[in-house]
Amino acid sequence: MPTEPSPTSPHVAGMQRFWTPAGELPLARVSRAEGLYVWDTTGRRYIDATSGPVAVNLGHANPRVLRALQDQAASVCFAYPTAFESESNVRLTARLTEQAGMGLDCAFFVSSGSEAVEKCLQFARRHAIATGQGTRFKVISRNPSYHGSTRTMMALSADPGYAALLPQGQTGIHVPAPWSYRTPDGLDPSSYANQCAEALRERIQAEVPESVLAFILEPVMGFCGGADYASAAYYRRVREICNEFGVLLIYDETISGAGRTGKFLAAHWWPGAEPDLVTLAKGIGGGYCPLAAFLAPSRMVDAVTTAGGFHLGHTHKGHPLACAVGLAVLEETLGQGLIARANDVGVYLRSALESLRGEIPILGNVRGLGMLNAIEIVADPATKAMLPRSIDVIGRIQALAREDGLLFYGRRTHGGRFGDFLMVTPPLIATPADLDAMVAGIRQALRRFTAELPPGVLP
Numbered sequence: 318m319p320t321e322p323s324p325t326s327p328h329v330a331g332m333q334r335f336w337t338p339a340g341e342l343p344l345a346r347v348s349r350a351e352g353l354y355v356w357d358t359t360g361r362r363y364i365d366a367t368s369g370p371v372a373v374n375l376g377h378a379n380p381r382v383l384r385a386l387q388d389q390a391a392s393v394c395f396a397y398p399t400a401f402e403s404e405s406n407v408r409l410t411a412r413l414t415e416q417a418g419m420g421l422d423c424a425f426f427v428s429s430g431s432e433a434v435e436k437c438l439q440f441a442r443r444h445a446i447a448t449g450q451g452t453r454f455k456v457i458s459r460n461p462s463y464h465g466s467t468r469t470m471m472a473l474s475a476d477p478g479y480a481a482l483l484p485q486g487q488t489g490i491h492v493p494a495p496w497s498y499r500t501p502d503g504l505d506p507s508s509y510a511n512q513c514a515e516a517l518r519e520r521i522q523a524e525v526p527e528s529v530l531a532f533i534l535e536p537v538m539g540f541c542g543g544a545d546y547a548s549a550a551y552y553r554r555v556r557e558i559c560n561e562f563g564v565l566l567i568y569d570e571t572i573s574g575a576g577r578t579g580k581f582l583a584a585h586w587w588p589g590a591e592p593d594l595v596t597l598a599k600g601i602g603g604g605y606c607p608l609a610a611f612l613a614p615s616r617m618v619d620a621v622t623t624a625g626g627f628h629l630g631h632t633h634k635g636h637p638l639a640c641a642v643g644l645a646v647l648e649e650t651l652g653q654g655l656i657a658r659a660n661d662v663g664v665y666l667r668s669a670l671e672s673l674r675g676e677i678p679i680l681g682n683v684r685g686l687g688m689l690n691a692i693e694i695v696a697d698p699a700t701k702a703m704l705p706r707s708i709d710v711i712g713r714i715q716a717l718a719r720e721d722g723l724l725f726y727g728r729r730t731h732g733g734r735f736g737d738f739l740m741v742t743p744p745l746i747a748t749p750a751d752l753d754a755m756v757a758g759i760r761q762a763l764r765r766f767t768a769e770l771p772p773g774v775l776p
């Protein structure tokens with residue numbers, strides 16, 4: 318019989334059973350959260366440097382969002398969208414698409430980023446069939462990338478660590494993602510980005526262009542690439558290539574959307590490279606409710622509805638409570654001017670992180686856009702050599718930071734082949750003083766991590 322979980326029990330219980338080997342201690346149990354802080358049941362306080370997994374953009378316990386949650390819950394939590402229209406869904410669609418612009422005036426709401434990308438690709442395929450382009454079914458993605466954890470998303474994501482979980486015979490079609498830090502053959506970042514764009518062109522040609530449905534990318538990379546992004550020329554060239562071959566361009570803005578980069582969508586940074594479809598998740602629900610979406614223009618939606626409609630469902634699609642939360646999160650984000658502010662505080666944060674360079678010998682690179690930032694940890698900043706892959710760099714730094722009350726979400730993707738990045742993505746409400754406290758915690762964790770490295774690892 319499973320034992321009853323108790324706050325003092327040494328047994329791992331609940332979901333943690335799925336990832337913690339027997340004999341290890343359970344995580345501290347959460348008790349409450351407010352603003353940037355989370356407390357456990359022993360009264361210990363933690364400051365959150367990554368907004369959970371880049372979701373809690375407004376911090377915790379925002380009064381406006383809590384009020385919206387309570388009001389909506391008191392009237393109606395659930396109504397299936399094929400049975401009833403719901404006001405929160407209609408209002409959120411209008412507000413969100415107004416912010417997105419670029420002709421993206423329809424929104425399909427689901428519960429997670431993985432579902433949003435999945436639904437977006439299914440919609441793209443339906444659109445191809447509806448418009449006489451039924452030969453188009455292939456989706457090209459980038460390596461590295463991360464688009465979620467359903468089996469199709471894992472195939473898109475190109476991480477060899479997922480190979481064993483892919484549906485039989487399924488692999489993705491990948492082209493390189495441009496880097497700014499560790500470019501091959503010492504190329505400067507824009508020449509390499511140009512090569513990456515041309516690799517897309519070649520790949521579309523090699524696949525037979527009429528079979529290619531879409532190209533999907535994270536405009537600013539998340540956990541797979543530590544907040545790296547390319548110059549405007551890359552996105553514009555990718556747009557041209559997609560136009561040339563009639564391939565849809567999809568931006569997965571699960572992480573980069575909802576104001577995180579200092580624009581409502583990262584796509585807004587690169588006029589002339591507008592995507593056809595966009596996915597959003599994480600920050601649009603702010604962690605208060607599971608909420609994600611894909612956005613599409615009326616012209617595509619009309620083509621699909623005329624041909625029979627897009628009925629594929631999830632029980633919680635367009636969930637009234639989640640939409641009410643999404644609306645309050647958006648109004649609060651706009652009302653507090655947090656999107657424009659993300660630029661200023663992001664500049665402040667990167668400069669504070671840069672200032673660690675003199676005293677932290679493993680700090681390789683500081684990069685990011687707005688409040689979507691990362692630092693790259695290396696063995697030697699002069700050569701950009703990585704630390705041995707046998708060292709769980711991110712896991713260990715996370716553990717050390719946590720001991721000192723600083724929370725980081727992160728994971729090593731692609732087996733560390735592309736580097737070790739520590740995401741620094743605080744809630745958008747963080748003040749310069751809050752950021753100073755986080756950077757002090759990062760300094761302390763990196764010092765402790767450096768001190769425990771085995772001899773000979775650093776030059």
Ligand SMILES: Cc1ncc(COP(=O)(O)O)c(C=O)c1O
Binds near residue numbers: 428430572
């Ligand atoms: C770019 C990107 N797409 C999709 C996902 C999947 O989102 P979810 O975890 O909500 O399914 C993530 C999650 O980190 C992501 O970073």
